Amino acid sequence: MSGENVFKLTDVPIQPQELESALEHSECGAVVTFVGRVRDKNLGREVIRLEYEGAPPIAAFEFAAIEADARAKFDVMALRCVHRTGTLAIGDIAVWIGVAAPHRAAAFDACRYLIDELKQRLPIWKKEHYQDGDSGWINSP
Amino acid sequence: MSADGKRIHVTWYASLREQRGISDESVDTLAGNAAVLFEELAEIHGVHMQRERVRFGVNDRIQPWNTPLQEGDRVAFLPPVAGG
Numbered sequence: 001m002s003g004e005n006v007f008k009l010t011d012v013p014i015q016p017q018e019l020e021s022a023l024e025h026s027e028c029g030a031v032v033t034f035v036g037r038v039r040d041k042n043l044g045r046e047v048i049r050l051e052y053e054g055a056p057p058i059a060a061f062e063f064a065a066i067e068a069d070a071r072a073k074f075d076v077m078a079l080r081c082v083h084r085t086g087t088l089a090i091g092d093i094a095v096w097i098g099v100a101a102p103h104r105a106a107a108f109d110a111c112r113y114l115i116d117e118l119k120q121r122l123p124i125w126k127k128e129h130y131q132d133g134d135s136g137w138i139n140s141p
Numbered sequence: 142m143s144a145d146g147k148r149i150h151v152t153w154y155a156s157l158r159e160q161r162g163i164s165d166e167s168v169d170t171l172a173g174n175a176a177v178l179f180e181e182l183a184e185i186h187g188v189h190m191q192r193e194r195v196r197f198g199v200n201d202r203i204q205p206w207n208t209p210l211q212e213g214d215r216v217a218f219l220p221p222v223a224g225g
Contacts, residue, residue: 036225052224053154053155053158055152055154055198055217055219057198057201058198058201058202058203058217058219060201061201061202061203062203083224083225094225095224095225115225118224118225119222119223119224119225120222121222122222122224123154123196123198123203123217123219123222124222124223124224125154125155125156125220125222125223125224126223126224127155137155137156137159137220137223138223139220139221139222139223140155140156140157140190140194140220140221140223
């Protein structure tokens with residue numbers, strides 16, 4: 001599975017076991033994963049659920065650019081990055097990132113790089129719904 | 142339409158979509174680039190967001206605000222992102 005990559009938006013629950021099993025590689029001594037989950041508070045408000053809206057065609061190009069940048073910067077074999085869209089409950093997985101590399105330093109660094117870049121660049125938006133009935137788009141009132 | 146007029150397919154996302162009330166529309170415009178088109182449509186439809194905060198997709202790729210528009214282009218208006 002050398003170099004197998006998956007970067008995608010999905011509207012169905014993320015299955016970490018499936019994604020992680022695809023990172024097994026005989027040349028890779030390190031696998032680092034990041035799981036981002038929906039939490040029940042943000043900026044002091046009680047969150048009851050989230051909605052993520054993406055721009056799939058544009059996201060495909062941005063994912064490809066982020067992947068290419070990560071490959072240029074780090075000695076990694078396989079990269080996987082999946083972000084949910086749709087309605088999510090507290091505790092649901094919003095984003096899952098996995099990196100397989102020969103050595104741990106590159107795996108940690110690439111994983112951190114992917115989540116940071118994704119948050120800056122991927123065309124996806126989050127709407128929080130609060131306990132008090134209010135709701136709001138994060139970063140763009 | 143004049144020689145500079147063109148038909149553009151517009152997609153609004155997230156908070157901009159909610160303000161506009163629809164996600165997709167086709168518009169005839171003289172706007173030379175995506176940012177000018179945004180300012181025109183925002184004025185008409187009461188969409189409130191500074192143009193500097195908006196990013197623009199042209200034919201499925203993020204492009205600079207001043208990318209020239211051509212007949213038949215697909216333009217996306219993207220508010221500040223919030224993934225992760």
